[in-house]
Amino acid sequence: MAITTQNPIAIVELCSTLRQLRQLHGHFLAAGVLLDPPLFAKFVAAVALSPKTPHHLPYSHELLSHSPHHASLFALNSMIRAHSKSSTPIKSFHFYRQILLADALSPDNYTFTFLIRACTQASAPEAGRAAHAAALRRGFLSDSHVQSGLIHMYAELGSSDAFRGIYAELQNPDLVTQTAMVSACAESGEIKLARQLFDEMPHRDVVAWNAMIAGYSHLGRSREALDLFGLMQVEGVRIGEATMVSVLTACAHLGALEQGKWVHVYVEKNKLRLTVTLGTALLDMYFKCGCVARAMDVFWRMKERNVYTWSSAISGLAMNGNGGKCLELFEQMKDDGVLPNEVTFVALLRGCSVAGLVEEGRDVFESMKSRYGIEPWLEHYGCVVDMYGRAGRLKDAISFIDAMPVEPHAGAWGALLNACRLHNNIELGEYAMKKMMQLELRNHGAYVSLSNIYAESRNWHGVSDVRELMKAKGVRKEPGCSVIEVDGQLHEFFVGNKSHPKYINIETTMKEMMSKLRSAGYVSRTNQVLFDIEEEEKEDALCWHSEKLAIAFGLMSLRDGVNIRIVKNLRVCWDCHETSKFVSKVFDREIVMRDRNRFHHFKDGVCSCMDYW
């Protein structure tokens, strides 16, 4: 685009380096464009909000401080807004102070809306209450956007009483405020109340619908999210980009590929712009449905990619076991000038871990602190332990734990425990378990891992001890559940659950399937059967694990050549994993299984995880 003085804001958005911005500024200055205060304000705001360069915020700050006479309320509000979305939201107060100090200026409803949002972003309760008090003092509490901001803020801070109190005192909350309340209730787990408020709303626009759909999505109640989306279409509400993002999140969670593809087609048909957010949600959906190629296709088609986009892609590749590609993508991310954040590093470390790239992973972990100044979260430590452990370097894993500057959490010990299971180290496994117990954890996963370690070595005493322990501690195992999509319909299976309408056929298919597998050399192993089931039920239960039911159902329902795609809520057990490998070979059928941790792509009798998970 040629630089003209007609479209200053559009040109700012095209700049990708600080130098370009400075040049542009000089150009506009020479042309006299920026003498017009409103235009100057817009320019500064555009610079501040420009996502391309990491230096945009300091630069716009600099522009403002060199032109005090141009520091209009509009410009300062925009700066507060820009900072509220940045990684340093609390700096918004700097501009708030500037407004207060300027004789000719005083804060308005916009100022408080942005300021409150900044406090929410920063999770800063004191600052938030101060902003609340100031807004009250200056009489802006009647503004619905201020109300909405406050409700969101207190929900984010976890003070349910506070946002309820605010809402209760309002005589006539309008659409915006009601929507905020729906979203706040959903966020604090009160989804029923949220739905009630939503249903009672006299008028509901796209935003309200979306708040409710997103509420379900966030709580993992994806089915309800999709149901509500269906209702929204029936009511003829215009579907927008944001709606699609929530719907895609729900599809991703469920592994509902058909519905997800439908969204993709809808987006293209209706020529919705593939914005960063929508594109990211779309590629994430494809990744979580196991469609790596499609996901990467969307990724490369996107015109703009932010840290979410890159992190999603890296994480998607990691989940699908492609660690080498993760590191490659990370290099490209850096070339692109996008700064990685904590989440990017979680994804990267997981990628190194699944691919056994220990040295690379260690470098990544080091550079995270030294180059990017990011303080590791507990998750990062857990990933490193997992990385060493998975590679069989249990000594490195344990010394890494010992050297952790923070108290090791259940995740770190859990990673070690899983490594002990993979590498049959009972002694260290027991030690890890003991450590976990001291953390008073109620997570059943650890008990299952330990039990499996005992079972591998046929130590049935150990197995029953763990079972007793679980009983004593009142830890219950979450029931295993597998979901399979057939013709766009999701079918749910639980262990030994016989309630499916086609159960008789499933049972027949299952028996045939197992006998075919046996003649192909499959031998069932009862040693990893979940130990909370009585002995005599073991053999039986093994045959009726939810993923096996789902596979049988897939075999009888899906045309030849269609992949069987299964989403499981827990980790897959050894026996089901083995069964899947055999099915993929004997029936010449690919199986894509997403478990709690990662993907397993079964083909020709081999799994993409190489039996390491």
Add this chain to the structure above:
DNA sequence: CTAGGGTTAG
């Protein structure tokens, strides 16, 4: 065309 809803990891 300054304001409410939406994206990543566990």
